Amino acid sequence: MxxxxxxxxxxxxxxxxxxxxxxxxxxxxxxxxxxxxxxxxxxxxxxxxxxxxxxxxQPLTIWAPISKQLYELRSITRHLEDLQSIKNALRGQLEQANTSIYSSKEVTRSIKKTMKEIDKQILNAEKMISKCIDIDPVLRQKIEYLTSIKGVGEKTAAVVAAETDGFAQVRNAKQLISYAGYDIKENQSGQRVGKTKITKKGNAHIRRALHFPALNVIRYEVGSFPSLYGRILDRSAIKMKGYVALQARLLRIMFSLWKKEEYYDENYNWQEKSIKKSGSQTLCMNGYTT
Structure with a gap:
């Protein structure tokens, strides 16, 4: 199926x-x-x-259901994501109410009250995530491997682990990139070369979870992430393209740390391996040419 x-x-x-x-x-x-x-x-x-x-x-992998622990973790992380989306929507409503010519104090008060309740629910969901992880010592250790990357928090690690069933749904990094929607979509015909974009035909929960960690690894100057970001920014002049490349690399490194049961080492050479060569350029797993 x-x-x-x-x-x-x-x-x-x-x-x-x-x-x-x-x-x-x-x-x-x-x-x-x-x-x-x-x-x-x-x-x-x-x-x-x-x-x-x-x-x-076709030779297909026999399916085994996600563990009960990771299924519960996935339910909680998705609930947290929904709560954060509601909060963002309320924040927009509050800004609109405060900047309109005629604002209703009752409406503003109601929005603020709702936001406070959502904040409580978000805090509770975050506690539920930690509790769910702590129940299983093996899962807790695996999560710590992922959070050893400075800038990757427990919530992000929980989302990635839960959405991939502990990476059981993927056989290799290439498939993982496709599963998360980071694989590229080329737009080329003859001499015309259009924009190269990621397909986004994959797990959107993972992509959302990796957004802020990609910003953090630049902020904290983690390993080779800044140099990768700088190269892509110099070539494309598009910041978001660089951040998306960092997200893809982060995901591949997290996959490696989980499988090898290792902590992140900034001195290790995490350079992407080529999967396709086109002329003098090499198309990398992060979805951009280098």
């Missing part, structure tokens, strides 16, 4: 508990396979047939 948010999970669990072999493929992988076998249209019948052929002919 194809991974469709959380909607495939009940069927997957139903089959798993009855000792059936289950394969779950990411949407972008399924789409690429459908295109490779000549599927030009899309509907439920065509997709079902394509998945059946894929399951019969």
């Amino acid at each position: 194809e991974a469709t948010g959380v909607y495939h999970e009940q069927l997957a669990w139903f089959l798993y508990e009855r000792d059936q072999i289950v394969h779950i493929v990411l949407a972008n992988r399924a789409k690429a396979y459908f295109q490779s076998i000549g599927n030009k249209s899309k509907n439920d019948k065509i997709d079902a047939k394509g998945l059946a052929v894929m399951g019969a002919t």
Whole structure:
């Protein structure tokens, strides 16, 4: 079956508990396979047939459900993300209320009261995250490997661990980059070269979680992150492009630390390995040419 948010999970669990072999493929992988076998249209019948052929002919990893601990952690981190989104929306409403020509004191008071309650819920969710991690000594140690990167906090590490099921859903760094939506989408035809962007067709929770850590590693001048950011900024003059590259590199390093059970070493050479060469340029795992 194809991974469709959380909607495939009940069927997957139903089959798993009855000792059936289950394969779950990411949407972008399924789409690429459908295109490779000549599927030009899309509907439920065509997709079902394509998945059946894929399951019969392709070597697929046998699915195992996310651990109960990480499933609960994922629920909490997503709840926290929703609370933060609500708070940002309320902050915008408050600013609008304070800057309008005629403002209602009652409305302003109500917004502030709601924001205070949301702040309490956010603080409670953060405590729930720590408590959920502390229950499992192994998970706590793994999280500490990730937070050994200065600028990566417990909440970020919790999101990455929960959204990847402890990286059990990915086989290698290349697949991880695609899973998080950091893989690149080229726009080139003949001599025309358009803008190169990331696809964003992946786990948005991970990308949101890595936004501030990417800013932090520049602020704290962690390892080779500033030099990578500087090179991309010099070439593109686009700050966000540099920050996105840092997010991708952070994710790959976190994957390595988790698998190797190691703390981050700033002196280690984390230089990206090439995955594709084009002329004199090398396309790196972070999605940008160097």
